[in-house]
Amino acid sequence: MDQRLIPLSALQHYAFCPRQCALIHNEQVWADNFLTAQGNLIHERVDSGEPESRKGIKFERGVLVAAPSLGLTGKLDLVESVVATGELFPVEYKRGKPKPSDWDELQLCAQALCLEEMTGTSVTQGALWYHQTRHRHPVQFSTGLREHTITVISQVRDMLKSGITPKAQYGKHCKACSLFDLCQPQLMVRDKSLAYQQRLFSTDTSDEETSE
Ligand code: SF4
Numbered sequence: 442m443d444q445r446l447i448p449l450s451a452l453q454h455y456a457f458c459p460r461q462c463a464l465i466h467n468e469q470v471w472a473d474n475f476l477t478a479q480g481n482l483i484h485e486r487v488d489s490g491e492p493e494s495r496k497g498i499k500f501e502r503g504v505l506v507a508a509p510s511l512g513l514t515g516k517l518d519l520v521e522s523v524v525a526t527g528e529l530f531p532v533e534y535k536r537g538k539p540k541p542s543d544w545d546e547l548q549l550c551a552q553a554l555c556l557e558e559m560t561g562t563s564v565t566q567g568a569l570w571y572h573q574t575r576h577r578h579p580v581q582f583s584t585g586l587r588e589h590t591i592t593v594i595s596q597v598r599d600m601l602k603s604g605i606t607p608k609a610q611y612g613k614h615c616k617a618c619s620l621f622d623l624c625q626p627q628l629m630v631r632d633k634s635l636a637y638q639q640r641l642f643s644t645d646t647s648d649e650e651t652s653e
Contacts, residue, residue, distance in 0.1 A: 446507060447598055449515030452551055455597045456544035461620055462597065463606040470623055480536040484518060497524050508558035511591075512598055517552050529556050531567040538573045543589070545569050546580050550590040553582050 447466070454462035464470040492501045504517040519532040531552040535545060546569070553564040569578045580586075600607070609615075609626035618624065 445512075445601075446509065446514040447512055447594070447601065449506075449513055449517075449548065449551055449555070451597050451601070452548050452593060453544070455593070455600070456542070456547070458610070458614060458618065459600060460607045460609055460624065461618060463600060464620055464624065467601055467604060468606060470620060484534060494524065498522070499524055506552070506555040506559055508555040510558055511551075511554055511594060513551060513555055513594065515552070515555070517556075520556065527562065529560065529562065529564050531556060531564065532570060532577075533567070534570050534572065536572050538571050539569070539576070539578055543586065546586055547590050547593060549580050550582050550586050551594060554587070554590065 451462055451466050454465055492499065494500070499522045501520045501522070502518065504520045505515075506517060507514040517531050518534045521530040521532060522528065523530075531549060533545070533549050533552065539545070549567050549569060553567055556562075556564050564582065566579060566581050569580060570576070571578065609624055609628075611626040615621055615624075615626050
C-alpha cells in the first residue's frame with residue numbers, strides 16, 4: 442500500500458486540471474502567476490493571525506492536519522471551535538467568488554474528514570470565505586458531499602500513484618494556469634491536428650489500396 446500522504450492542495454489542483462496536479466505533486470513543477478501569488482498572500486495573512494477567543498468561539502489559524510487513514514495531510518486556514526461543546530468548524534479562504542461546481546465544498550469537506558480522523562469527533566459544517574465577494578458561505582457536510590469527496594481523494598491518489606501525467610487538454614482554464622508556459626498545451630492541440638491529418642492521409646491511401 443502506498444503510504445504517501447497527499448497534500449490537501451492536490452485536490453484543488455486536480456479539480457482545476459488533473460495534469461496540473463500531476464505536474465505539481467509528481468513532477469515537482471511549480472510556477473507562480475498573478476492569481477497564485479494573490480492566493481498565497483491571502484493565505485499568508487490568514488495563517489499569520491494569533492489564536493484568539495471571542496464570544497465563546499476559539500479561532501485557530503494555520504492548523505496542521507494529518508489523516509493517515511484518509512491518506513491526507515495539509516494546513517487549514519482557520520478552525521473555529523465552540524468552547525462550551527468542543528464542536529469544530531473549518532473555514533477556508535478563497536481568492537475568487539463562489540463557483541458553479543462543488544469543488545470548493547469538496548476541499549472543505551476533505552478538511553472536515555481530516556479533523557474527524559484526528560479528533561474522533563463529528564464535524565458537520567464549515568464555511569468558505571470569498572475574498573472577491575467578501576461573502577461567507579456556510580457548507581453542510583452531507584452524506585452525498587462526503588461520498589463525492591472520498592471518491593475524488595481516491596481518484597487523486599490513484600493518479601499520483603500511477604506516476605502517469607495526463608496529457609494536456611487545452612481549454613479556457615489554461616489561460617489562468619500558472620504552468621501554462623511549462624505545459625504548452627497548444628502543442629498538444631497542434632499534435633492532435635497533425636495526427637488527424639496523418640490519419641486522414643493514411644485512410645485515403647488504404648482506401649486507394651483496397652479499391653485496386
Ligand atoms: S496549461 Fe492547461 S492543460 Fe496545462 S496544466 Fe495548465 S490547465 Fe492543465
